[in-house]
Amino acid sequence: MNAKISFRDVVKTYPMKDETFVALDHVSLDIADREFVTVVGPSGCGKSTLMSMAAGLVEPGAGEVLVDGRPVTGPGPDRGVIFQQYALFPWLTVRKNVEFGLKLMELPAGERRRRAERAIELVGLSDFADALPKTLSGGMKQRCAIARAYAVNPQVLLMDEPFGALDALTRVQLQDQLLDTWSQEQRTVMFITHDVDEAVYLARRVIVMAARPGRIQQVIDVDLPYPRTEEMRLSPEFGRIRNEVWHAVYHQAPAASAA
Numbered sequence: 651m652n653a654k655i656s657f658r659d660v661v662k663t664y665p666m667k668d669e670t671f672v673a674l675d676h677v678s679l680d681i682a683d684r685e686f687v688t689v690v691g692p693s694g695c696g697k698s699t700l701m702s703m704a705a706g707l708v709e710p711g712a713g714e715v716l717v718d719g720r721p722v723t724g725p726g727p728d729r730g731v732i733f734q735q736y737a738l739f740p741w742l743t744v745r746k747n748v749e750f751g752l753k754l755m756e757l758p759a760g761e762r763r764r765r766a767e768r769a770i771e772l773v774g775l776s777d778f779a780d781a782l783p784k785t786l787s788g789g790m791k792q793r794c795a796i797a798r799a800y801a802v803n804p805q806v807l808l809m810d811e812p813f814g815a816l817d818a819l820t821r822v823q824l825q826d827q828l829l830d831t832w833s834q835e836q837r838t839v840m841f842i843t844h845d846v847d848e849a850v851y852l853a854r855r856v857i858v859m860a861a862r863p864g865r866i867q868q869v870i871d872v873d874l875p876y877p878r879t880e881e882m883r884l885s886p887e888f889g890r891i892r893n894e895v896w897h898a899v900y901h902q903a904p905a906a907s908a909a
């Protein structure tokens with residue numbers, strides 16, 4: 651299989667007072683090149699830990715995390731990471747924030763400018779390119795953070811509840827815009843959300859995780875064609891898949907190993 655990201659038998663434990671806490675218990679998952687997967691599951695089931703391993707920010711305790719068949723040893727420009735909190739530099743304009751990630755790539759100034767311009771346009775912030783973050787709404791700040799990741803043009807986008815704090819309308823707009831760019835640029839996307847509708851709308855596969863210990867509970871295929879449309883959200887098939895995901899998340903059986 652042509653896996654872009656592979657988690658192989660990944661274990662992560664954290665020491666606790668008198669026991670070890672198992673954050674991830676033998677998790678294996680292959681994400682295909684150009685696939686869009688979403689990850690859902692109860693709080694504390696290890697979603698962020700798993701993604702942080704692909705980002706190169708957390709090391710597995712055991713097992714392997716591979717990107718393009720090579721073990722991840724740290725962050726890199728092939729993987730863009732977007733968190734829920736905006737993490738913008740408050741003293742830099744939208745344009746300078748977006749260009750910042752490119753500085754590390756040692757691109758010529760003209761190329762930096764061009765890439766930043768295009769990314770800012772993609773997220774619909776062109777009119778605010780010279781604005782400071784404090785003058786922007788929450789949704790606009792998040793667009794800026796997304797533009798910063800897009801500008802680097804990473805092959806892989808790792809997104810941890812990126813739209814979680816946004817109002818419903820902004821969220822739907824950013825979902826459609828993300829799907830647009832994903833289909834144009836043919837990236838691989840791993841997207842964590844706690845919103846079941848969002849998980850189904852975006853993904854080709856929904857990975858449902860369970861907690862205590864953190865593990866993959868179920869993988870649910872979303873057999874809806876792209877491009878996804880607003881009408882699809884109302885279709886019986888969408889409703890059926892949403893119910894299946896909902897059930898997998900909220901009616902989780904206890905771990906087989908539990909006494």
Ligand SMILES: Nc1ncnc2c1ncn2[C@@H]1O[C@H](COP(=O)(O)OP(=O)(O)O)[C@@H](O)[C@H]1O
Pocket residue numbers: 664673691692693694695696697698699700864
């Ligand atoms: N650095 C750490 N030290 C101790 N426990 C941690 C650490 N990072 C995460 N955890 C624990 O691991 C579990 C999984 O965390 P996380 O991956 O953030 O879950 P999720 O994103 O699904 O909510 C949680 O119970 C969390 O408290």
Ligand SMILES: [Mg+2]
Pocket residue numbers: 697698699
């Ligand atoms: Mg998390």
